[in-house]
Amino acid sequence: MCDKVKKSYHFQVCEVVDNKVKDVFNFNFGGHHDLEEMVAKAVAVGNITEKHAKELVCGVRLLHHAMKKYPDNEAIKAFAPKFKEFKDALKAQCNEK
Numbered sequence: 435m436c437d438k439v440k441k442s443y444h445f446q447v448c449e450v451v452d453n454k455v456k457d458v459f460n461f462n463f464g465g466h467h468d469l470e471e472m473v474a475k476a477v478a479v480g481n482i483t484e485k486h487a488k489e490l491v492c493g494v495r496l497l498h499h500a501m502k503k504y505p506d507n508e509a510i511k512a513f514a515p516k517f518k519e520f521k522d523a524l525k526a527q528c529n530e531k
Contacts, residue, residue: 438466445492467495475528494521 446460469491476487501510501517 440464440466441468443469445496463496463499465495465499469495472528476524479527490524494524 442462442464444460444462447458449456449458472491472495473484473487476482476491477484482490497517498521501514504510505514
């Protein structure tokens with residue numbers, strides 16, 4: 435059996451205008467996924483830059499987390515099957531390498 439170690443991440447979103455940085459919001463996010471490892475796998479597949487792999491991994495993880503918190507939301511219910519299909523395809527592609 436695989437023990438899943440809980441990880442914690444801190445996200446900070448800033449807006450940069452004319453080289454001035456303004457904090458917009460920040461939050462903590464946790465789970466058992468190793469985001470760094472997921473990014474490395476996505477980059478190893480090819481076809482995606484490290485920057486975009488980071489955006490993709492964070493976006494998918496954050497969306498999945500929010501969807502799990504609100505499963506009865508009508509928009510989430512409608513989107514969930516397509517999201518699962520996308521996530522499963524992405525996982526399969528990353529696990530091929």
